[in-house]
Amino acid sequence: MTFHLDFVKHWKLWFALAAALCLVGLFGIFVRGLNYGIDFTGGTQLQLRFTRAVSTTAIDAVLDRQHLSQSTVVYIGSGHREVQITTPTISEGQRDTLLAKMHSVGPYQEISTNRVSSIIGKQTERTALLAVLIATAAIIVYIAIRFEMRFALAGIIALLLDVIMTVGIIALIHIVLTTYFIMAVLTIFGYSMNDRIIVFDRIRENLHKQRKNEPLEDVVNKSLNQVLMRSINTSSTVMLALAALLVLGGASIRDFSLTMLVGVFLGTFTSLFIASPVWMLWRKRDDARRRASVRPVRAD
Amino acid sequence: MRQRSILALVALVAVLVAAGGYFSVINPITRHLQYGLDLRGGITATYQAEPTPGAPVNANAMAKAIEILSFRVNKLGVSEPVIQQVGPTRITVDLAGVKNPEQALHYLGETALLQIKSPKGKVLVTGADLSSAVGAIANGQYVVDLSFNSKGSQLFKAATTKYLHQQLPIYLNGKLVEAPTVDSVIPNGQAELSGGFATLKQAQNTALLLQSGALPVKLKVLSVETISATLGHQSIVASKRAAVIAIALIALAMIFWYRLAGLFADIALGVYAFLLVGALWAVHATITIPGIAGIILSMGMAVDANVIIFSRVREEMVAGKTPRAAIEIGFRNAIRAIMDSNATTLISAIILFFLGSGDVKGFALTLMIGIVLSLVTAVVLTRQFIRLVADAGWARVRAVFVG
Numbered sequence: 001m002t003f004h005l006d007f008v009k010h011w012k013l014w015f016a017l018a019a020a021l022c023l024v025g026l027f028g029i030f031v032r033g034l035n036y037g038i039d040f041t042g043g044t045q046l047q048l049r050f051t052r053a054v055s056t057t058a059i060d061a062v063l064d065r066q067h068l069s070q071s072t073v074v075y076i077g078s079g080h081r082e083v084q085i086t087t088p089t090i091s092e093g094q095r096d097t098l099l100a101k102m103h104s105v106g107p108y109q110e111i112s113t114n115r116v117s118s119i120i121g122k123q124t125e126r127t128a129l130l131a132v133l134i135a136t137a138a139i140i141v142y143i144a145i146r147f148e149m150r151f152a153l154a155g156i157i158a159l160l161l162d163v164i165m166t167v168g169i170i171a172l173i174h175i176v177l178t179t180y181f182i183m184a185v186l187t188i189f190g191y192s193m194n195d196r197i198i199v200f201d202r203i204r205e206n207l208h209k210q211r212k213n214e215p216l217e218d219v220v221n222k223s224l225n226q227v228l229m230r231s232i233n234t235s236s237t238v239m240l241a242l243a244a245l246l247v248l249g250g251a252s253i254r255d256f257s258l259t260m261l262v263g264v265f266l267g268t269f270t271s272l273f274i275a276s277p278v279w280m281l282w283r284k285r286d287d288a289r290r291r292a293s294v295r296p297v298r299a300d
Numbered sequence: 301m302r303q304r305s306i307l308a309l310v311a312l313v314a315v316l317v318a319a320g321g322y323f324s325v326i327n328p329i330t331r332h333l334q335y336g337l338d339l340r341g342g343i344t345a346t347y348q349a350e351p352t353p354g355a356p357v358n359a360n361a362m363a364k365a366i367e368i369l370s371f372r373v374n375k376l377g378v379s380e381p382v383i384q385q386v387g388p389t390r391i392t393v394d395l396a397g398v399k400n401p402e403q404a405l406h407y408l409g410e411t412a413l414l415q416i417k418s419p420k421g422k423v424l425v426t427g428a429d430l431s432s433a434v435g436a437i438a439n440g441q442y443v444v445d446l447s448f449n450s451k452g453s454q455l456f457k458a459a460t461t462k463y464l465h466q467q468l469p470i471y472l473n474g475k476l477v478e479a480p481t482v483d484s485v486i487p488n489g490q491a492e493l494s495g496g497f498a499t500l501k502q503a504q505n506t507a508l509l510l511q512s513g514a515l516p517v518k519l520k521v522l523s524v525e526t527i528s529a530t531l532g533h534q535s536i537v538a539s540k541r542a543a544v545i546a547i548a549l550i551a552l553a554m555i556f557w558y559r560l561a562g563l564f565a566d567i568a569l570g571v572y573a574f575l576l577v578g579a580l581w582a583v584h585a586t587i588t589i590p591g592i593a594g595i596i597l598s599m600g601m602a603v604d605a606n607v608i609i610f611s612r613v614r615e616e617m618v619a620g621k622t623p624r625a626a627i628e629i630g631f632r633n634a635i636r637a638i639m640d641s642n643a644t645t646l647i648s649a650i651i652l653f654f655l656g657s658g659d660v661k662g663f664a665l666t667l668m669i670g671i672v673l674s675l676v677t678a679v680v681l682t683r684q685f686i687r688l689v690a691d692a693g694w695a696r697v698r699a700v701f702v703g
Binding site: 048056079092109110111112114115116117119120127129131135136139143146179180182183186187189190191193194195197198202203205226227229230232233234236237238240241242243244245247248249250252253256257260 | 644
């Protein structure tokens with residue numbers, strides 16, 4: 001199977017689509033806001049399994065009496081028996097009292113507790129940002145050395161779009177952010193860059209074989225068509241694995257898988273439709289400039 | 301040539317299948333792995349050492365604090381506890397299968413500072429000079445029998461000589477426990493701490509704390525995570541099921557796209573899985589839920605190398621090359637792209653490994669090992685397979701790749 005699709009002809013359409021998605025992402029991040037979990041904000045999360053169905057109003061009442069009315073209570077699974085209570089940062093003593101009072105709602109078993117102080121939370125966020133910055137710099141340097149600067153910057157632009165769109169969508173769905181989220185975003189970082197390099201590698205190779213008077217558009221189109229099958233096959237394989245994790249992996253891994261799934265899909269899209277046209281337009285502009293600056297010299 | 305290739309191929313597959321069978325059925329490799337608390341149930345806590353007047357937080361104090369925590373954990377009878385320093389001022393403690401986690405935690409971070417003071421409040425002897433402390437019952441009361449070491453005995457003898465027939469108040473963590481009157485000089489360093497113990501257990505706990513020594517720094521609990529054994533078990537079942545189904549889907553997709561070549565890529569993928577788990581075992585990595593997600597994800601990415609190679613080989617065949625020539629050129633052209641693309645993922649993984657902590661580190665490690673191993677299996681092993689298939693003239697490679 002070989003393809004003859006014209007990827008770069010409609011670059012304005014793809015850029016507009018990416019810009020629209022990006023706006024949606026920015027709306028999600030800044031208007032709706034990210035739903036930070038206790039890994040970031042600090043706080044206590046208790047998971048309790050009651051022996052019979054309980055109502056959240058009864059639990060809320062207990063929380064109110066402990067002056068913890070900002071807490072949230074959600075059911076886990078079906079049957080209204082297992083609940084997850086998230087409270088602001090509380091001390092060990094407060095937690096013990098809360099658990100003791102909770103017996104008035106009904107007999108229960110404590111499944112898990114997760115207590116994070118806000119100091120750690122702040123650090124988690126700072127570390128994540130630092131990791132993203134360092135990774136970006138390192139990847140730019142690597143591609144600039146192995147390929148050329150234009151590839152590196154085109155790749156990073158597409159990568160930024162990926163991250164904004166993915167994080168924005170996660171913000172829109174209002175998934176609670178945990179440290180898993182950071183892992184997912186950084187993996188998307190690596191994965192979609194990986195994807196772009198396959199495309200860039202092919203462009204680089206075809207540039208060496210470029211015939212005289214063969215337009216740059218044709219070289220890029222040919223390269224994209226050649227790697228298309230691989231892009232589809234690999235992305236769908238990774239997405240299959242992620243879908244299995246999403247459906248079967250249990251609560252803690254579900255959000256991670258969903259974030260990755262969105263990121264992998266968008267990464268494949270930007271590799272094919274954004275990164276390469278950006279590089280091509282850039283290169284053409286540079287070429288035109290060079291010609292413009294060369295001509296007057298010849299005229300002399 | 302042809303027969304030898306078929307023979308070599310069959311032998312290679314047989315050896316790999318036998319090895320796979322051994323490590324999955326007869327002596328399952330999964331049984332030798334060390335699992336994290338999220339899969340076993342238990343408690344993991346992070347303490348922050350905080351300086352107090354006269355007790356700065358330095359490397360010595362941290363080492364001493366870890367030593368004391370280890371002593372206390374051992375007394376709890378927890379199997380395979382993990383106590384380690386994270387960064388300059390933090391200590392994490394992982395305890396599996398503790399019945400009453402919060403109580404254990406409380407006990408671990410507690411200090412037991414024993415001070416015997418003069419009537420005027422001058423510190424004469426401290427718990428640092430104890431050689432042993434034992435909880436016991438004496439005269440129907442719960443007590444702690446104290447024995448001082450030679451230095452402590454000297455000090456105690458001097459104190460009881462100087463303050464004979466006076467009161468020598470005993471403080472525990474700055475709180476007055478009792479103020480016995482000295483009846484006679486005590487030369488042998490034996491003393492009894494009585495009063496204030498409601499149960500023998502309480503006396504024994506205090507004795508243990510005294511014996512382990514006072515923590516040189518104040519430990520503040522930064523984060524605690526407790527996971528019940530039930531939840532851990534559920535997670536194992538869910539992860540196992542997800543892993544099996546994900547791997548099966550990947551394997552089927554490869555066979556669907558690349559037929560016989562895909563099947564051999566799957567065998568290489570199987571070898572990859574065993575090598576990855578084996579490597580994690582070798583570096584004593586702890587398998588956690590994100591670690592398992594990392595393993596599954598890396599398998600999805602590991603087939604990428606084969607997808608790139610096979611797509612390349614297919615192109616060369618379409619261009620009219622013979623199978624053997626197409627395979628050689630396809631592999632050679634694909635390698636550069638594979639190396640460059642894996643390098644960026646490796647860069648992200650390395651940065652995650654050095655900046656992250658705990659779970660994140662484990663995930664990054666899995667990813668790093670996975671990238672390197674996948675290059676070996678997907679490139680070296682699969683190439684050998686495909687060459688043998690081509691040499692065997694078996695299965696009409698051309699049709700297989702061109703599809």
